[in-house]
Amino acid sequence: MSNTASPRLDAEAITSKERGQWEMVGRRFFRHRAAVISLVVFILVVLFAYVGPFLWKWDYKIHSEIPSWAAPSLDHPFGTDKAGRDMLGAMMQATKQSLNVALVVAIGSTVLGALYGAVAGFYRGWIDSVMMRFLDIMFVIPFLVITGALAGAIDTSVRWYHMAFILAIFGWTSIARAVRAEVLSLREKEFIEAARSAGGSDWHIIVKHLIPNTMSVIIVSVTLQIAFAILSETTLSFLGLGIQSPDTSLGLLIEAAGASAFNEHWFLFYIPGLMIILIALTINFIGDGLRDAMDPRQTMVRR
Amino acid sequence: MVVFIIRRILLMIPVLLGATILCFVLVDVANDPVQDKIFEISQSTGEPVPQSTIDALESSLYYDRSIPERYWIWLTGFGDTNGDIGLLQGEWGPSIEGSAMDIGYEVSTRFWITLRLVLFATLASIGIAILAGVVSAVKQYSRTDYTLTFLGFLFLAMPIFWLGSLFKEGAVQLNKILGSTVFQTYGSGSTGFRGNGWEVFMDSLPFLIVPTLVLMLGGYAAISRYQRASMLEVMNSDYVRLARAKGVRNRTVMRRHALRTALIPVATFAPLALSGAMGGAMVTESIFGWRGLGVYSLDAINAGDTFAVMAYVLISGVVVLVGVLISDILYGVLDPRIRYE
Numbered sequence: 001m002s003n004t005a006s007p008r009l010d011a012e013a014i015t016s017k018e019r020g021q022w023e024m025v026g027r028r029f030f031r032h033r034a035a036v037i038s039l040v041v042f043i044l045v046v047l048f049a050y051v052g053p054f055l056w057k058w059d060y061k062i063h064s065e066i067p068s069w070a071a072p073s074l075d076h077p078f079g080t081d082k083a084g085r086d087m088l089g090a091m092m093q094a095t096k097q098s099l100n101v102a103l104v105v106a107i108g109s110t111v112l113g114a115l116y117g118a119v120a121g122f123y124r125g126w127i128d129s130v131m132m133r134f135l136d137i138m139f140v141i142p143f144l145v146i147t148g149a150l151a152g153a154i155d156t157s158v159r160w161y162h163m164a165f166i167l168a169i170f171g172w173t174s175i176a177r178a179v180r181a182e183v184l185s186l187r188e189k190e191f192i193e194a195a196r197s198a199g200g201s202d203w204h205i206i207v208k209h210l211i212p213n214t215m216s217v218i219i220v221s222v223t224l225q226i227a228f229a230i231l232s233e234t235t236l237s238f239l240g241l242g243i244q245s246p247d248t249s250l251g252l253l254i255e256a257a258g259a260s261a262f263n264e265h266w267f268l269f270y271i272p273g274l275m276i277i278l279i280a281l282t283i284n285f286i287g288d289g290l291r292d293a294m295d296p297r298q299t300m301v302r303r
Numbered sequence: 304m305v306v307f308i309i310r311r312i313l314l315m316i317p318v319l320l321g322a323t324i325l326c327f328v329l330v331d332v333a334n335d336p337v338q339d340k341i342f343e344i345s346q347s348t349g350e351p352v353p354q355s356t357i358d359a360l361e362s363s364l365y366y367d368r369s370i371p372e373r374y375w376i377w378l379t380g381f382g383d384t385n386g387d388i389g390l391l392q393g394e395w396g397p398s399i400e401g402s403a404m405d406i407g408y409e410v411s412t413r414f415w416i417t418l419r420l421v422l423f424a425t426l427a428s429i430g431i432a433i434l435a436g437v438v439s440a441v442k443q444y445s446r447t448d449y450t451l452t453f454l455g456f457l458f459l460a461m462p463i464f465w466l467g468s469l470f471k472e473g474a475v476q477l478n479k480i481l482g483s484t485v486f487q488t489y490g491s492g493s494t495g496f497r498g499n500g501w502e503v504f505m506d507s508l509p510f511l512i513v514p515t516l517v518l519m520l521g522g523y524a525a526i527s528r529y530q531r532a533s534m535l536e537v538m539n540s541d542y543v544r545l546a547r548a549k550g551v552r553n554r555t556v557m558r559r560h561a562l563r564t565a566l567i568p569v570a571t572f573a574p575l576a577l578s579g580a581m582g583g584a585m586v587t588e589s590i591f592g593w594r595g596l597g598v599y600s601l602d603a604i605n606a607g608d609t610f611a612v613m614a615y616v617l618i619s620g621v622v623v624l625v626g627v628l629i630s631d632i633l634y635g636v637l638d639p640r641i642r643y644e
Contacts, residue, residue: 137321140620142600144582146326149604149612153333231462235586238464239601254465261472273465280460 028293035289038282045279049095058086060093060248072267079267081256087271094248095275098230101164101243102279105229106222108168113175114218118206120176121183132180138173146170147232148241157244163233171228175221182214216294223287227280234276250276304635311631315624319617326616327374327609334607336399337366364397377610388610390617396610409599410614416491417595420587421580421622423511424518428580429573432523436530436569437562440538452531455524463521463583467514467590474513486513491593514587521583522576529572534565571634574626581619 019027030036053059058066058076066084070076078087120131150166151158186192187210195205211218230250236242237251245252250272257268337360341352361367363385365376376382377396380389388396395406439451474486487510492503537543538561546556585597596615603611 133318133321136318137325139578140318140322140623141326142578142582142616142619144585145600145604145612145615145619146329148601149330150333152604153330153607227460231460234462235464238462239586239589241601241604251462251464254462254468259468259472259475261469262476269468273462273469276462276465277457277460280462281456284456284460 025290025293029289032289032292034285035292038285038289041278042282042286045095045275045282046099049092049099052092053089053096056089056092058089060085060090061246069265071264078271079265081265081268087253087268090248090253091271091275094250094253094272095279097160097243097247098233098250098276099279100160101167101233101249102226102229104161104164105167105171105233106225108164109172109225109229110175110218110222112168113172113221114179114211114214115206116172117176117179117181118183118210118214121180122187122202122206122210124184124187128180135173135176138170141170143170143232144235144239148236148239151236152241157247158242159247160243160249163236163242164229167229167232171225171232175218175225178217178221179211179214182217183210186210186213216291219294220287220291223283223290227283227287230276230279230283307635308628308632311628315628319620319624322620323378323613323617324374327377327613328370330609330612331370331373334609336364336607336609337361339607340399364399377613395614398611399606399608406611406614409611410596410618413594413596413599414618416593417581417584417588417597418622419507420491420511420514420518420593420595421577421584423515424522424583425573425576425580427515427519428521428523428576429526429569431519432526432573433530433566433569435523435527437534437557437565439527439531440534440565441557443535451527455527458520459524461521463517464586464590466520467517467587470513470517471590485509488513489592491591491595510591510593514591514593518580518583518587522579525579526569526573526576530565530569533568534561537561537565567634567637570637571630574630574633577626578619578623581622 062083062085064084066076066080066086068080068082068084070080072079076086076088078091080086081090116131120128147166147170151163154162192205192209195209200209233242234249234251234254237249238255240255242251243249253272254269257265257272260266261269337357340360341357344356345352358367365373365388368376376388378390380392380394383389383394385397386394388394393407395410398404398406435451435455439448442448471488474488478484478486478488491510492507543556543560546560547553551560581597584595585601587593588595588597589601596618600612600615602608603615
């Protein structure tokens, strides 16, 4: 009996494949041409920074056998600086340190901001008002001054994780606002009521139900946070309040290049600058693509 | 309306207090100017510093008190022994550089230099953002739109210090080629120039062009994307379609019907750009050698000068809050749906 039934069922079965939520997001993302190109370029930059040092013969340190101020050549594709440092090796290390900071800031500030925003939006009432007033206070504090003052006060030489920590504890406010706005509407939904009536604790509801449902907001803000962190870290390093020599960072390389934009050492100035732009630009496009992919309500502005 | 403004100003006071307390504690814990000073003295004399000098230093910088006491005396000046501290009494506190450096004097002269830069740059970036946004929206999906959008992304991704260094060197080269000094690239005005306000302003113009351009390009992109989105929304609305259907000329529809409404969100968003420009001013000032507030705060940070850093925090906080207030008022003035009771 069952033998005759199954072919009939197969014929009647819906032939189109079922698609999960993430598969849909992925398909929409890969239709966004600029975002896909950016993703490829960003992955190449990450490989350059983390895998590159294992493949390239020079590291970022000063070597006596490297000529000073050599123009780009096959031996030193990005040239060398005054002290005798291969700029390709230095660029790999600098990009790595800047990316280290950016990725840790993105993750740290997102976790902090998402939890903060979710708690404020979930409890509402006076807890929410107090927490939002604190956000107002954070908004008024000049970001560069307070992060610079803390980084400048570190006695030992500033390492990338110092910078990551300092930038993360002051960079989470925008995420907190975005997540709170989402949670304010989510908390009235039936599934939250259901979770509560099933005996779910506040913490359980926040972590297992509210935050996963704000994932689209969170993922987009992670990407934007990477661009923000790269720009802040390099700015502070440029001002002498960030990562310090002998370690290196993209901001530090530009600072060291000084006024060489139009003289024979132009490569010292343009290469690290273009690397910062490349990272921030691709990240912004990826974030844009993700936003379009995750929010079907939003019309896709650019394809 | 007046009641609303007064209430908003009163609400700002606790925010400002909270911000200064937080900054004060962080900066104060992170730095120890007395130790730095003692180290400096012992380095220059080569002998251990006598206890009496340490005590004198501590009392002159108010480091003989605890942090809460120090904040209180910084704010109010009650119990002040040297007569140089207490914001409510118009004193900004002692600088670590000694009594020759008066924080209040430095800050009040430098404030106008920085404000000049920040205001010009913010106005210019709002102007160019509106222009770019409207053109982008009117010619949606055209080549112009894509180019402008890409440029916006590019400037959003461009670090302002890099752009500043590039423009500075570019201006120097241009001056060399033209054999002129159209663009001044160092300082905020001719050194030692004196005159009335107008003359000083005219003197500072050549110094202002390049830094303003840098700060403008650093800040316009975010507003311009905002303007494009709001213009698109308005252009697709029913009343604009009605105006067109009535046969109103295209230019009039754009200007009178669409643009006027589309400016509301931008006008309310733009004053917030002041806070971004304040941060950017720190960078541009240090690149172009201005003796402004931003550079002052950088020097103060490097010297661990708590009271000077606090002066900057307070001023920039007030500027940001004034921006927020203007934004709220504009919202009420421009949008008839919103009434302040």
